[in-house]
């Protein structure tokens with residue numbers, strides 16, 4: 232009888248012998264798993280270079296079994312740009328928080344978009360600064376209570392939530408821009424497909440590819456993991472609809 | 484023999500980097516270093532090497548971080564305000580132990596300042612510039628030839644110590660055109676870069692590589708303490724082995740001038756004038772601003788020499804000289820307030836320095 236591998240622990244995950252760093256109910260490990268599965272499936276594990284940000288995505292340094300780089304907060308698109316120019320045949324991607332990409336990292340993001348860098352940016356939208364204890368992020372919802380908006384985000388004072396996937400889609404040099412989630416098995420499967428498309432666009436040299444993932448942060452939302460799942464659907468998804476905002480095979 | 488060219492110091496920096504095997508350059512426009520960035524923009528694509536015009540100096544320094552993480556020789560250049568903007572990542576580069584070269588063609592400050600020459604970044608370059616405990620080797624060329632040669636040395640030292648190396652020139656050294664012989668200098672063998680990222684399939688052991696700037700979180704060091712211990716040892720090794728200076732008639736001098744960069748050339752001229760007038764003056768010209776020749780100066784101070792610091796700032800280098808003499812000598816200064824004109828075109832000129840030498844040797 233021949234045996235076929237149908238399901239198994241993804242090969243590109245580092246065994247977590249010293250305990251698991253993510254909070255219970257956090258969705259980031261699911262994003263890590265999806266990345267590991269997709270890289271393995273595309274046989275890109277040997278060529279992949281991941282650039283992670285200061286923030287909860289920095290934990291990926293100890294989770295994804297690929298060559299990895301961690302540098303200053305907000306700067307992964309710059310580092311990924313250089314690595315991609317030096318190794319154009321490698322798949323080079325970043326994983327960053329919403330604060331890291333859209334606030335402190337707006338300069339490298341704009342730079343990479345303007346130059347149409349052939350890199351993939353993966354953004355974890357958890358509507359807060361997770362690592363530093365739940366402050367307002369550019370993605371925090373109107374009315375959302377955070378440690379720096381104790382009375383709720385007042386859009387007349389604090390501005391409005393930033394829609395990264397829609398914004399990035401408006402750039403000429405963007406090949407692919409999508410928002411997905413990992414809150415149920417169907418969406419998880421979709422996220423895997425989005426990651427595959429994003430890496431493929433990069434390797435075909437079409438342009439910059441962007442994947443935003445809605446991601447639960449029960450610790451800073453002060454919700455149980457189950458309630459956090461509910462808030463993704465009843466809160467986040469109303470402001471941030473899932474979907475593809477750009478998908479082109481050629482930019483002229 | 485290398486090729487002889489009549490070029491500016493800034494262009495000589497670029498030739499030096501090129502023959503040293505620099506593979507990637509990242510730069511953002513700022514006067515007075517644009518000739519460097521423009522040279523790489525023109526020449527590197529033809530050579531199949533990487534040039535990126537960045538969105539800011541933050542972009543430059545962080546692309547440098549990414550490039551250095553791959554182990555290739557890489558560089559950025561800027562001038563004072565841009566150098567300020569880079570500091571967080573310079574500190575990260577030191578922690579991550581990434582070899583790379585950063586050129587700072589100094590201009591006036593503080594703030595926006597004038598876009599012309601000055602020497603006001605001495606503290607910021609020699610004390611690290613960013614947060615935390617680290618030091619960078621700082622090479623300070625005074626001629627176009629040195630711009631070429633010291634840039635080559637910078638790449639070698641960066642690889643030798645796995646540490647950023649700064650080439651600190653100024654608008655006069657950078658824009659001055661002189662004859663340069665561009666020749667590749669051999670400095671000796673270096674360890675391999677087995678730590679660099681390239682995709683784990685390229686590593687002989689098949690194990691992944693991680694480049695990070697924490698030190699102990701991902702196993703590069705066993706603890707924060709051992710990271711600091713290692714940095715401390717590295718600082719001491721650099722201090723012991725990499726001190727460079729030129730002793731110009733300082734041997735028998737009763738008054739020793741201390742200077743670097745363009746003002747060192749002015750000081751040398753003043754020493755010559757003083758010698759013809761029978762005054763025993765000499766010059767210690769820094770080639771490394773860090774490491775600093777504390778011990779050399781201390782010994783000369785103990786033997787009875789006095790010192791005259793010539794620098795185009797309100798007084799930064801003078802503080803290192805003060806530390807070095809340990810109270811044993813008189814220290815005079817010719818500084819930015821002694822320029823020959825009140826506008827930003829004013830320079831420190833030899834006659835002012837000579838006048839100060841005469842005043843100090845009369846006393």
Ligand SMILES: Cc1ncc(C[n+]2csc(CCOP(=O)(O)OP(=O)(O)O)c2C)c(N)n1
Pocket residue numbers: 285286287288304327328329330331332355357359360361362363368571
């Ligand atoms: C220059 C700098 N500023 C601030 C910080 C502190 N800091 C660390 S993580 C972080 C927020 C991360 O939030 P986000 O990017 O949304 O990632 P998350 O933790 O939510 O995954 C901040 C502000 C820092 N490390 N460096």
Ligand code: SF4
Pocket residue numbers: 252253254256257258259287357361362447448449450451
């Ligand atoms: S703080 Fe939030 S994002 Fe970070 S690990 Fe915990 S749940 Fe996840």
Ligand SMILES: [Mg+2]
Pocket residue numbers: 328329330355356357358359360361368
């Ligand atoms: Mg966040």
